[in-house]
Amino acid sequence: MSVETTNSQSSGPHPDGGDETLAGEAAVDEGYESPAPTDLAEVAETGPYAPDEAALAAVQEHPERFLDRELSWLRFNQRVLELAEDENLPLLERARFLAIFTSNLDEFFMVRVAGLKRRIATGLAVKAASGMMPREVLESIWRVTAELTQRHARTFADQIVPALAEHDIKLVRWEDLDREEQKECKRLFRDRIFPVLTPLAVDPAHPFPYISGLSLNLAVVLRDPKAGKTHFARVKVPPIFERFVPLGNARFVPLEDVIGAHLKRLFPGLEVVETHTFRVTRNEDLEVEEDDAENLLAALEKELLRRRFGPPVRLEVEESISSAVLELLMGELEVTKDEVFKLPGPLDLRGLHGIADLSREELKFPAFVPTTHSFLAEVESAAPVDVFKAARRHDVLLHHPYDSFATSVQRFIEQAAADPHVLAIKQTLYRTSGDSPIIDALIDAAEVGKQVLVLVEIKARFDEHANIRWARKLEQAGCHVVYGQVGLKTHCKLALVVRDEPDGIRRYVHLGTGNYNPKTSRMYEDLGLITTNTAIAEDVAHLFNNLSGWSRNATYAELxxxxxxxxxxxxxxxxxxxxxxxxxxxxxxxxxxxxxxxxxxxxxxxxxxxxxxxxxxxxxxxxxxxxxxxxxxxxxxxxxxxxxxxxxxxxxxxxxxxxxxxxxxxxxxxxxxxxxxxxxxxxxxxxxxxxxxxxxxxxxxxxxxxxxxxxxxxxxxxxxxxxxxxxxxxxxxxxxxx
Incomplete structure (x- = not known):
């Protein structure tokens, strides 16, 4: 039995370097925006088709014409939960949907709820387009979230755990372990876990410790048998270990159970009176004043350091927690009763991704292998796809993941990097994978002297660190790296290749709905167009000039x-x-x-x-x-x-x-x-x-x-x-x- 040092708890809502999949991306991707509605009459003034004033008035006077966006998001996550409840789906995929539900809700509180609370506190929140007042929205969020998290916990305990056991995959608690398993866990704790743990006492000389967002923690009540005094301590469950510790024979126990059973090693001479698991969600919304930042990269890096210290917006505790410990946590963390969610253990089911990844293919969706688009492989050949030749014959509409990303978009960039006739490559990067062949191809192109422009969006939420890293690596290779326009995120998906051909310069373009990410392209449904259409290519060339220079041409023929x-x-x-x-x-x-x-x-x-x-x-x-x-x-x-x-x-x-x-x-x-x-x-x-x-x-x-x-x-x-x-x-x- 071993504990792999993988960050199984940190698979966030955006999976560009991790294993998050399916329903969880991009539903929450921005801080709490002003609910002030956009007015159709004002929009219509920019075009020739003005609406009938009476008809528009009848629409805009209609009571409750908008559903509340925050509650609509919670209903979206409810649909994710319903997938976990669906007995027609493969069992390990149902377990994964439980993990996705958790990650989704984490981000919703970190961004949307945190932003709403901030606006209420500063007096900036006004009535939403749905007609609901901010406090009413927040109270509805708490109520619906309480219902959904209880349902989520019941699904795990009453459906998924028993169903897994029927297939000899057993998620057990400490009291369910036999003597040999407990002895093995004791050795594991002694050799690997104990050296990592840092118990933090709370007393007049030791203030209440900072609890990082989304970390799993043990609240420990201790008693000194000699002095008769009671003490409190916090132990953080290390995220570097697997969330569910493998015991062998497809049996797993939560990591906090192993730690909780050996707390006497951490506090020798004291009696462990109570142990409770808790988890805090913090405001992780970034605020960077771009107009005042001479160097956006440096400003963003500084703000990322502050993210860890955002105020709490949610406290999750096991329902067995004592009232005294709960009151202590609420007081020290400054959370209200409404922000406390009591749940059956174990907390933080993001770790179910590790269970869903087990090699039990009969409990997963059948294997699926994307194929090369027919226009890119009109005849069978062992030679690599010639994207340029295919694009000269046809406009190629790609549908991922059914059409292979590797033999289309990735091949497009790699072929452009290696082709001596290619003069320039321009591309936007919003999110990409940790070992991106796209990045490698752009670096190769720059190193052989091609003109390479890369627009890296370093403000892509939760990928800021990764994008800063790639931006610096691209710059060091000789790419021209720009960060877009002040006040705007660059979210468009564009690639432009300029090639010198016998009949003159030809431009090849890819425009897509998804990121240039080979990993997520296997899990995200997206469309993309590869074309040599002259009007589209002209528009894309102008747009790149606008993004990298000072021009603000807002008129395009096909965009x-x-x-x-x-x-x-x-x-x-x-x-x-x-x-x-x-x-x-x-x-x-x-x-x-x-x-x-x-x-x-x-x-x-x-x-x-x-x-x-x-x-x-x-x-x-x-x-x-x-x-x-x-x-x-x-x-x-x-x-x-x-x-x-x-x-x-x-x-x-x-x-x-x-x-x-x-x-x-x-x-x-x-x-x-x-x-x-x-x-x-x-x-x-x-x-x-x-x-x-x-x-x-x-x-x-x-x-x-x-x-x-x-x-x-x-x-x-x-x-x-x-x-x-x-x-x-x-x-x-x-x-x-x-």
Missing amino acids: LVAPDSVRSGLVERIYHEIEHHRAGREAHIRIKANSVVDEAIIDALYLASREGVPVELLVRGICALRPGVPGLSENIRVRSVLGRFLEHSRVFWFANGGEHEAWIGSADMMHRNLDRRVEVLVRLPGEESRQPVTDLLELAFDDDTSAWELHRDGTWTPNDGGVHLQEKLIESQRRRRA
Whole structure:
């Protein structure tokens, strides 16, 4: 038996260097933004399609037209929990969904709840677009969270643990161990764990210690048998060890149980009276005043050091905790009764990722291997894919993870780095993996003399340390590294390759909906376009110049670029659909997104619905739009699909009077994306690239496709249509391979 020194507790909500998967990314990615709504009338002033004033007034006067975004997020995490409860899913995948639920909720409190509390404390919080007051939102969050965390704990104890035991995987507590297992744990504690532990006493000479965010801790009450005095101490459970200690024969015990059973070694001569596990969540939202920072890199590094000391926003304790110890923790940590969550142990189930990773393939989703897109491998060959040759023949619409990232996007960059005819490579990097071949290719290109521009977003939440590291490594290799524009995160996914060919300079472009991350590309559903389309390439070249220089050209032929034109461009196209419907032409709107919150876009969709335009939304996470309201949204349908892959692509499809139009890109329908980020949507240039998107949406909205359906009261109910979107796409991919 051994304890591997892996940071199994630190797999955060963003998996770019870790193993977090599926439902947890990007639903929470920004501090608490102002709930002041965007006004559709003001947006319409930037375009020729002004809404009918009476119709708009009727929409905006409708009571409760917006669902609350925070509660909608909690309902999203409830859907993740429902996957863990689904007995039709493989058992180890259900265990993983429990871990994902925990990570998701951690980030929600670290960012969203912390930001809400800060705004309330400073008097900046105003009524939300949903009509709820900030205190009302916070109290609702506490109430719903209490319900969901209890349900989460019951699912673990009553469903997952017994089901695992039936398959000879046993998660046991200390009292369940036999003598030999206890003896082995004693040796393990003595040889490996004890040297790492640091007990911290609390008395007049030792103030209450700082409790780091998300750390697991033991609150220990001790008694001196000679003096008769009682003492308090805190012992941190080291995150460098596995959360569940392997005992052999697929038996595991929580690490805190092993430590708790040997506390006498830490406090010789004292009696251990009580031991309780607790966990603190802190505000981990960053604030960097870019306008005042001469060196953004240095300013961000300084702020990252402060992150560890944010104020507490949640205290999790085992329900067996004594009232005296709980009062002590609440007083020292300055948390209120509402911020305390009493749960059955064990706490912090992020460690279930380690259980889900066990080599029991019969308890997991069937193995899936992506294939090379047919346009990139038109004939079977052992030679590497020639992306340039393929792109000259076709626009290539990629659908990951079904289409291999390695033989398409990664190959594109690697081929560009090695090709002597390539003169320059320009790329944005928002998140990438710890051992990124993309980074290596860009470094190789710079070292052989190519012009390499890399826009690294060092403010990508929870990846700041990694991106600072990559930025410095790229600079040292000779790449031109820039950090985007002050006040904006650069979230768009762009790569531009300039190649000298016999008929002149040709530009090759990749635009995508997901990060340049080979690891997450196997778990995230995303779309990407590789093209030599002249108009698109010209637009992307101008955009890179804007990002690296001083220009602010906001006009593009085939792109919509936030913060200048994504919201207004989409609103204009929604108005187009209204006009088509009035003229008796084909009108239909379909949107696939991670979140739909922006009030102006929602109001435009309400106007379309009132005119009779069918509107269908596929939303993975937050949806503030309220469907099915008579006189407002009876023509709007909202669905959600979760599964083995994280649905991450953003698609905007319009019937456009019969001349169908489709856009893909990086932007969600949220204030942060439309106002505070550089986001890009690209119009798919031809039927060859549009048709796969049309087919995807047809399948997603088919009544026979399983999904959750959103109701007007904000609740979601599963609709088991019998066909799962992702499994159907896997099946189609396997047929193509055969």
